[in-house]
Every structure is written in structure tokens, then in C-alpha cells.
Amino acid sequence: MIDRSRRNFLKLAGTMATGAVVSRYTTEVASAYEQATEGDLEVVWLQGQSCSGCTISMLQGQYPTLEETLGEFRMEVTFHPTLMPEQGEAAIESMSTSPDVLVLEGSVPTEMPSAATLGKRPDGTSKPLVDWVTELAPEAEYVIGLGNCASFGGWPAAENKNRLHDVGENVTGAKGLQFEQREQPGVLGPDFTAGSGLPVINLGGCPPHPDYMLLTIATVLNGHTPELDRYNRPKPFYEPLVHDNCKWRGYFDRGEFADKPGDEGCLYKVGCAGPYTHCDDQTRLWNDGTSVCLNVGAPCIGCMEPGFWDRFQPLDQEVEQQNVFGVDVETAGLAAVGAGVVGIGVHATRKLTGYGTSDGNGDGGQSEAGDPDHSTSDADRRSGAEAGGDKTE
Amino acid sequence: MVEISIDPTTRIEGHHGMELEVEEGRITEARSTMKMFRGAEIITVGRSPRDAAQLTGKVCGVCFICHRIGSSRATEDAAMNAGAFDGVPEHAKILRDATEGIFFLWNHAIHLFALVGPDYSDAVADTGFDRLDPLEGDGYLGALENQRKLMQALAEFGGRAPHPLAFVPGGVATNPDAATVETVKSRVREVSNWLGPTEAVPDVLENVQNGAFDPDLGEGLHDIVSILVAAAQEGAADLGSGPNRYYSNGLFRDPDSGDRIFKRGVYRDGSAEPMTKEEIVEGIAEDTEYSYYTDDSAGSPTEAKPPEPDPEKDGAYSWGKAPRFEGETMEVGPLARLAISGYDPFDLRATLGGGPAESNTLNRLVARAQEALIVRDRVLGLLDAFDPSAPLMADFPDDYTGTGVGLWEPSRGTLSHYVDVEGGTIERYQIITPTLWNIGPRDGEGNPSIIEGAIVGDEVADIEDPIDVMRTIRSFDPCLACSVHVDSPEGSYETVLEPASPGGMTDVGDD
Numbered sequence: 047m048i049d050r051s052r053r054n055f056l057k058l059a060g061t062m063a064t065g066a067v068v069s070r071y072t073t074e075v076a077s078a079y080e081q082a083t084e085g086d087l088e089v090v091w092l093q094g095q096s097c098s099g100c101t102i103s104m105l106q107g108q109y110p111t112l113e114e115t116l117g118e119f120r121m122e123v124t125f126h127p128t129l130m131p132e133q134g135e136a137a138i139e140s141m142s143t144s145p146d147v148l149v150l151e152g153s154v155p156t157e158m159p160s161a162a163t164l165g166k167r168p169d170g171t172s173k174p175l176v177d178w179v180t181e182l183a184p185e186a187e188y189v190i191g192l193g194n195c196a197s198f199g200g201w202p203a204a205e206n207k208n209r210l211h212d213v214g215e216n217v218t219g220a221k222g223l224q225f226e227q228r229e230q231p232g233v234l235g236p237d238f239t240a241g242s243g244l245p246v247i248n249l250g251g252c253p254p255h256p257d258y259m260l261l262t263i264a265t266v267l268n269g270h271t272p273e274l275d276r277y278n279r280p281k282p283f284y285e286p287l288v289h290d291n292c293k294w295r296g297y298f299d300r301g302e303f304a305d306k307p308g309d310e311g312c313l314y315k316v317g318c319a320g321p322y323t324h325c326d327d328q329t330r331l332w333n334d335g336t337s338v339c340l341n342v343g344a345p346c347i348g349c350m351e352p353g354f355w356d357r358f359q360p361l362d363q364e365v366e367q368q369n370v371f372g373v374d375v376e377t378a379g380l381a382a383v384g385a386g387v388v389g390i391g392v393h394a395t396r397k398l399t400g401y402g403t404s405d406g407n408g409d410g411g412q413s414e415a416g417d418p419d420h421s422t423s424d425a426d427r428r429s430g431a432e433a434g435g436d437k438t439e
Numbered sequence: 440m441v442e443i444s445i446d447p448t449t450r451i452e453g454h455h456g457m458e459l460e461v462e463e464g465r466i467t468e469a470r471s472t473m474k475m476f477r478g479a480e481i482i483t484v485g486r487s488p489r490d491a492a493q494l495t496g497k498v499c500g501v502c503f504i505c506h507r508i509g510s511s512r513a514t515e516d517a518a519m520n521a522g523a524f525d526g527v528p529e530h531a532k533i534l535r536d537a538t539e540g541i542f543f544l545w546n547h548a549i550h551l552f553a554l555v556g557p558d559y560s561d562a563v564a565d566t567g568f569d570r571l572d573p574l575e576g577d578g579y580l581g582a583l584e585n586q587r588k589l590m591q592a593l594a595e596f597g598g599r600a601p602h603p604l605a606f607v608p609g610g611v612a613t614n615p616d617a618a619t620v621e622t623v624k625s626r627v628r629e630v631s632n633w634l635g636p637t638e639a640v641p642d643v644l645e646n647v648q649n650g651a652f653d654p655d656l657g658e659g660l661h662d663i664v665s666i667l668v669a670a671a672q673e674g675a676a677d678l679g680s681g682p683n684r685y686y687s688n689g690l691f692r693d694p695d696s697g698d699r700i701f702k703r704g705v706y707r708d709g710s711a712e713p714m715t716k717e718e719i720v721e722g723i724a725e726d727t728e729y730s731y732y733t734d735d736s737a738g739s740p741t742e743a744k745p746p747e748p749d750p751e752k753d754g755a756y757s758w759g760k761a762p763r764f765e766g767e768t769m770e771v772g773p774l775a776r777l778a779i780s781g782y783d784p785f786d787l788r789a790t791l792g793g794g795p796a797e798s799n800t801l802n803r804l805v806a807r808a809q810e811a812l813i814v815r816d817r818v819l820g821l822l823d824a825f826d827p828s829a830p831l832m833a834d835f836p837d838d839y840t841g842t843g844v845g846l847w848e849p850s851r852g853t854l855s856h857y858v859d860v861e862g863g864t865i866e867r868y869q870i871i872t873p874t875l876w877n878i879g880p881r882d883g884e885g886n887p888s889i890i891e892g893a894i895v896g897d898e899v900a901d902i903e904d905p906i907d908v909m910r911t912i913r914s915f916d917p918c919l920a921c922s923v924h925v926d927s928p929e930g931s932y933e934t935v936l937e938p939a940s941p942g943g944m945t946d947v948g949d950d
Binding site: 093095096097098099100101102103105106108111112113116117123127128129130131133134136137138155158160161162163164165166172201202204205206207208210211213217218220252253306307308309310327332333334336337338339340341342343344345347349355359360361362363 | 444445452474487490493499500501557562563573600602604605609610747832834
């Protein structure tokens with residue numbers, strides 16, 4: 047897909063090591079953009095069972111903006127349901143059949159294919175998203191699962207708790223592209239790779255931060271291979287633990303907990319999933335550095351993680367199984383004070399309480415101790431077998 | 440007869456298609472098809488009422504704040520009816536209104552500039568008006584920049600946008616200080632300056648007609664008025680006519696008087712009828728004759744057997760249900776609000792659109808533009824009235840048994856959430872969205888939905904490019920994510936319906 051002139055540009059821009067992810071908008075990225083003036087890259091952006099929140103999130107990107115990314119990389123969006131000028135057949139006809147980048151937003155209903163359709167089949171019936179995805183993904187150079195639904199099934203895959211209407215636990219059989227919750231496969235098989243050789247790049251989040259998408263595109267189009275964790279998420283975005291960078295962390299360490307959202311204190315007891323959730327939003331902040339969920343007193347709901355919804359449900363109650371090593375959270379908080387006094391510091395405390403890992407073993411802080419349930423998924427086992435390697439291939 | 444299928448309809452939110460039959464250049468039959476189902480209510484049942492706001496708040500990433508507030512109001516109403524909750528603090532109500540107002544501005548900007556505006560741009564319709572060419576025009580790009588500022592303002596209170604987490608049952612879980620409020624105001628003012636002064640509308644109208652552009656009178660205003668003028672010239676006033684029946688839940692309570700800026704009630708037979716919450720709730724029923732839900736799922740959202748998905752149902756063509764008010768279709772949205780409240784700033788609908796309460800494609804755009812100015816002028820007042828040092832959260836109970844209804848009025852029109860809670864667990868849940876009112880399917884009596892009726896009778900000049908149909912569809916600002924899972928099962932359990940406590944179902948009780 048990368049033409050000759052683009053290769054030259056990549057050489058110019060290619061000062062980063064393979065495996066790196068452009069995680070910040072830098073002057074280097076800016077100048078790389080400026081030189082990317084040759085050749086059009088075709089993008090197809092599909093929506094499955096989506097709320098369009100990921101598209102709206104991307105519109106909030108500032109460094110770079112969505113329009114800069116599209117314009118300066120000369121990305122031609124051949125299909126995007128919300129933004130494109132065309133409609134109907136003309137819209138379908140303009141869609142690239144072998145896109146450079148295929149983006150999916152929203153999950154794919156596999157048990158009830160008619161629950162998300164787009165356009166018509168030759169016989170005049172509605173064409174299910176699952177067909178679109180299985181046709182287009184193998185033809186794409188890069189495939190991006192944008193948001194928790196497209197990556198892991200997300201919201202539509204949340205449990206039908208009362209087993210209503212004989213439609214099963216997963217109402218429509220909603221799956222992500224290569225995962226269903228924390229398990230493989232999704233719609234595509236575990237061995238699926240796009241033309242670039244990469245699996246589906248998952249950008250979890252409900253919604254994901256716009257930078258995650260726009261900088262991931264910058265990374266791959268700069269010719270770098272992003273280092274992915276075991277859920278195929280780019281590591282720099284999904285390695286930090288929310289809990290580590292939370293503004294209320296000091297309250298946790300002192301054992302001072304809020305009674306309700308909005309109160310002063312650590313929000314752990316009102317359901318905060320921060321100790322189990324990985325993203326760098328605490329430092330990156332949202333909406334041009336404005337704020338982040340925890341900064342306004344709203345507990346983290348774990349939206350960046352596979353299994354989001356039921357893994358942290360009920361969202362308003364203390365995440366269970368914090369007691370991994372027999373230390374309840376209040377004791378742990380108090381222990382942290384003591385530990386601080388004797389100079390052991392927060393890392394030791396975290397080990398005590400089992401909130402993620404801190405020893406840089408490369409698993410993105412996703413050790414079993416950090417998981418609020420003890421089930422070991424396929425992906426988990428694979429990861430374990432690889433002694434810290436995160437990629438699933 | 441020619442059959443036209445438009446799938447996807449694009450530049451709306453969600454999956455939608457339109458099936459048309461055309462005879463002698465005129466549309467004789469229209470079927471509006473919602474093409475996605477997720478099962479939001481099925482998923483919501485069995486969970487904590489607090490989680491309802493988290494979960495249903497995410498049914499739509501465009502209308503994110505509206506559903507969180509609508510759901511919170513339903514569970515709060517249920518808790519109040521159960522005698523377990525005293526209500527939301529006054530300044531949380533003001534903050535919800537102010538935030539919804541900022542959301543209105545954001546949504547109207549996105550709709551006018553990025554979704555419907557391009558229909559009148561040079562790129563799409565050879566109008567010579569290239570400022571709204573998608574992703575290229577200066578007006579389009581300017582709107583993208585300004586919508587980001589409004590989202591920043593929303594994130595100051597909500598933590599992030601879209602999908603802010605701070606709006607929860609019991610109030611608003613945020614602790615803004617005076618500086619935060621000032622920052623929000625300055626963001627809104629920046630966008631306000633881009634938009635331009637309300638009183639400049641007549642001058643801008645003249646500018647646009649003379650091909651002049653005066654940024655001092657507002658770049659945004661010039662572009663919006665350009666859309667309206669282009670739409671008028673393209674004959675939009677003669678397109679998409681509706682039955683002139685409107686419904687609104689009302690919004691923007693004046694903190695001093697308690698009156699709403701936008702009134703609650705309906706407009707029919709040429710006059711507005713103010714209504715209480717109880718009258719509104721009693722008037723609503725849903726029909727599933729042409730929906731992919733079982734036939735015995737129809738009825739009042741507070742009582743009827745909840746709908747059960749039936750994807751193979753004969754004759755069905757939409758994942759949406761057909762809500763009706765006292766048996767009739769009702770148009771909802773900016774035009775409905777302004778018609779019910781009697782507002783027509785600068786007589787734009789009277790002079791351009793054939794009358795202030797005339798339902799047509801042009802008037803829907805005009806009303807949205809007028810409303811953007813009305814709300815802009817209102818938001819700063821609400822922020823002035825908001826005291827960040829006042830309590831914003833009340834204790835919300837975990838364990839209660841009761842039923843509740845949350846009426847809310849997002850930018851696209853009326854929204855209602857219905858919940859039955861049994862011992863702290865949701866036993867039944869239902870949502871009726873604005874888009875269902877406007878673009879759902881026909882009902883068992885054969886009455887077409889608002890959009891289906893609006894399109895029938897219109898001419899199609901070019902069946903290869905039915906742009907006027909698209910203009911009419913987009914004039915409703917349809918948003919389908921939330922509309923296609925309107926399914927509220929109650930399963931095999933038995934729910935005890937608690938009678939509403941005095942005041943609980945009235946206009947006064949929970950607003």
C-alpha cells in the first residue's frame with residue numbers, strides 16, 4: 047500500500063525505533079505530516095452496533111485533529127456513515143474494497159445478524175455487518191477496532207441478567223473484531239492478520255481518547271509497528287494504571303474514602319475500577335487537557351478494559367475481589383501510610399494489595415492479581431505462557 | 440411505479456434506510472427503516488438503578504448527556520415515589536439545565552454544519568455555497584473547531600465529552616469551583632462570538648442575500664443564515680410537510696419563577712395545550728404492528744407487556760416502535776418546542792416558512808437556528824444563577840421499591856425513561872426517544888410516522904439522486920442509536936406496581 051514517495055517520507059520521519067508508538071503529538075509528527083503529500087490512503091469506517099460516540103470522540107482530537115490527520119496524511123475517507131456527502135447506493139459504491147485502513151466502530155451481532163445491517167445484498171435483502179467485516183478485513187492493510195464494542199463486544203455484549211426473551215446471555219451475540227470480552231475469537235479468527243501482518247489493533251474505551259486513534263494512525267503510517275499488549279492494544283496508551291495516576295491516590299493511601307460520588311476522598315468504595323483499568327487518560331486528560339472522569343468526582347467505570355460492564359458491575363459498588371491477598375482495601379490504605387513512613391513506598395503497597403503490577407515485567411500491569419475476577423481467559427493463558435509477552439501472535 | 444431504496448441514508452446518527460415508491464414523479468409510499476438493535480432495556484434489567492444511568496447514558500454517543508439525565512430522573516422519580524428520596528438539590532437541577540443548554544448548542548452546530556448543512560453546499564448540490572463543503576469548507580472547519588470548545592466546556596463539569604460520567608442519580612457528582620464556572624462561561628462566550636449577536640440576524644440575512652460577509656456580525660450566523668436562504672431557494676418550505684401536531688416535555692426552568700422557557704405540552708388543531716407530567720404519561724402508547732417485536736408487545740410504556748424481539752416477523756420493517764400520543768403521531772424537536780411555546784424570533788418561520796407552526800423541511804432548519812440563538816442567550820444566564828458552592832449531590836438510596844418516569848427534552852425532542860425497581864434491582868425498563876416519534880414505522884391503524892407522512896406527496900425530480908428526500912430526512916436530525924432498541928422486557932417475574940405518591944407524577948414533584 048505504501049508507494050515510493052511515501053517510503054521516502056517514512057525514511058525521513060523514521061527516527062523512531064520499530065515497536066514504538068507515537069504517543070504524543072510532537073514537532074516530529076507535525077513535520078512528518080507535512081511531508082506526507084503524495085498518494086491517497088483510503089479509509090473505510092464502518093459502524094456496527096454503535097452509538098457513534100467514538101466518531102464524536104474523534105472529532106474532539108486536538109493534537110492532531112481529525113481533519114488534520116485526514117488532510118495531511120491525504121487520507122480519503124471513502125466511507126463514513128456520519129460524515130460522508132453521499133448516501134444510498136452512491137455511498138456504497140464510493141467505498142474502497144481494499145482499504146488501507148479499515149475502522150470499525152460498534153460491535154458485530156453474530157447471533158442476530160439483522161441487528162446491524164448496511165446496504166443491500168445482490169438479492170435485495172439487507173446486508174449484515176458481519177458480512178461486511180469478514181469481506182473487507184482480509185483486504186485491508188490495517189484494521190482498527192475503535193472503542194470497546196468493536197474491540198471486545200462492549201456494551202451490546204453486556205449480560206442479559208434475567209435471561210429475558212430466550213435470546214441468551216449475549217442478546218444479539220455481539221462480538222468485537224477479534225475478541226469477545228476477554229476471550230478470542232471475535233468475528234475474526236485468533237490468527238487473523240491484516241495485510242500489514244498486524245492483528246486487529248484494539249483501541250478500547252467507551253469512548254477511547256481521540257489521541258489513541260489519531261496517533262495510532264500516525265504510528266502505522268509512519269511505518270512503525272506498534273507494540274501491542276495481550277489484548278492487542280498499543281502499549282503506551284494502555285499500560286499505565288488509572289489508580290497510579292489518580293488525583294485521589296493520596297486519599298487511598300491514607301484510607302480516606304468517599305461515601306458517594308462527588309464527595310472528597312478515594313472513590314474505591316463507590317465502585318471505582320481505577321485499580322484494574324489501564325489507560326493514560328489521568329495524565330493525558332480529555333478535551334484538550336480539560337479534565338478526566340476521576341478529576342470531577344466520577345468513579346472510573348473500567349471502560350478501557352475488555353469485559354467492561356459485567357467485569358466491574360455493579361458499577362456503583364466496590365469492585366469485588368480486591369481482597370486478593372487477604373488484605374481489605376481499608377487496611378491496605380492504612381498499611382500504605384505505614385509503608386510510606388518506613389520508606390517502602392507505594393509500589394510495595396500495591397504488591398501487598400495486588401492492584402496491578404509495578405515491576406515493569408512488560409505485561410502492561412495486567413497480572414492476574416490485577417484482575418477483579420479469577421477466571422483465566424485464553425488470552426491470559428497465552429500471555430502467561432509467553433513470560434510477559436503481550437502480543438497474541 | 441418506481442421503487443427507490445436509500446440505504447444507508449448517511450449524515451445522520453445511526454443505521455437507517457428509506458424505501459420509497461414513486462409514481463409519475465411523486466412519492467406515493469414511504470417506509471422508514473431503523474436497521475439496528477442492541478437490546479438496551481434487556482441489558483438494563485436485573486441491574487442497580489444507579490447503573491441504569493451509566494448504561495442507558497451510553498445508548499447514544501451523540502446525545503450522551505440527555506440519556507444520563509433522563510435515566511437519572513426516572514430512577515430518582517421511582518425513589519421519590521417509594522418515599523426513599525427527597526429530590527435533587529436545586530443547584531444540581533440548574534447545572535443539569537445549563538449543561539443540557541451547552542449540549543443543545545453543540546448538537547445544533549454539528550447538525551447544521553456537518554450533517555444537514557452540506558445538503559445545501561456546493562460540493563453536494565452545486566449551490567455555489569462552498570463554505571460547508573464537508574471537511575473542506577471554511578465554515579465546516581470553523582464549526583468543527585467551535586464544537587470542540589463546547590465539548591471542553593462540557594468536560595469541565597463532566598470529566599470528559601462525549602460520555603461524561605459525572606451525571607448520576609442524586610444530582611451531579613462534580614465539585615466545580617468558581618474558576619471552573621468562569622472557564623465554562625468563557626468557552627461558551629468564545630463560541631457565542633463565533634456565532635454572532637442575535638440582533639444581527641436581519642443584517643446578516645441582508646448580507647447573505649447580497650453575497651456579503653461581515654465576520655463582525657458572526658461567521659457562524661452568516662453560515663447558518665446561508666443554509667436557511669439556500670434551503671428557501673431550493674424550495675424546502677414546500678417539502679416534508681407534517682400534520683402540525685407537536686409534543687414537548689419542556690425544558691430550561693427559570694430558577695426564579697420555576698416556569699420553563701420551553702413549555703411542556705402539545706400543539707394540535709392550531710393551538711398549544713400546556714400539560715402536566717401525568718397527562719403526558721397517560722397519553723403515550725406504543726404500537727408494534729410493523730416493528731420487529733411481537734404483536735402483543737404494544738401499549739403504554741408504564742403498563743403494557745414489554746416488547747419481545749421478533750427479527751423474522753412478517754410485515755415488519757423497522758427495529759423502531761411506533762409511539763403515539765392519544766392515538767396520533769406527534770412531531771418533536773426544535774420546531775415542536777418553538778411552536779408550543781409560541782416563539783418565532785424575527786418572524787422567520789412566518790415569512791420564510793409559510794407560518795410559525797407550519798411543519799416543513801425549511802421550518803425545521805429555521806427553528807433549529809432560532810433555537811440555537813435562544814438557548815445561547817439562556818445558557819449564560821443559567822451559569823450565572825448556578826452556585827458552585829451549593830450542594831450538588833443528595834444521598835441516593837440503594838434499596839427501594841417503586842416505579843418512576845423521567846421526562847426530559849434533549850435537542851432532538853422528547854425523551855422519556857420508565858423504570859420499575861424492586862428491592863433495589865431494576866425489573867423493567869423502557870425508553871422512548873425523540874427519533875422514534877419522528878421516524879419510527881407506521882402503526883396498526885395504517886397511520887404513517889411523521890417522516891413517512893412528510894415524504895409522501897413530495898416530488899422526486901431525479902430518482903438517481905433523490906436529494907430533496909435526503910434534505911427532509913436530515914431536517915429531523917434523526918439519531919438512531921437510541922431508537923432501535925426500544926424494548927423493555929419484564930420477563931417471568933411479577934412486578935408490583937406501586938401507586939404514584941402525591942406529587943410524584945405531577946409537574947411540580949420532580950422537576
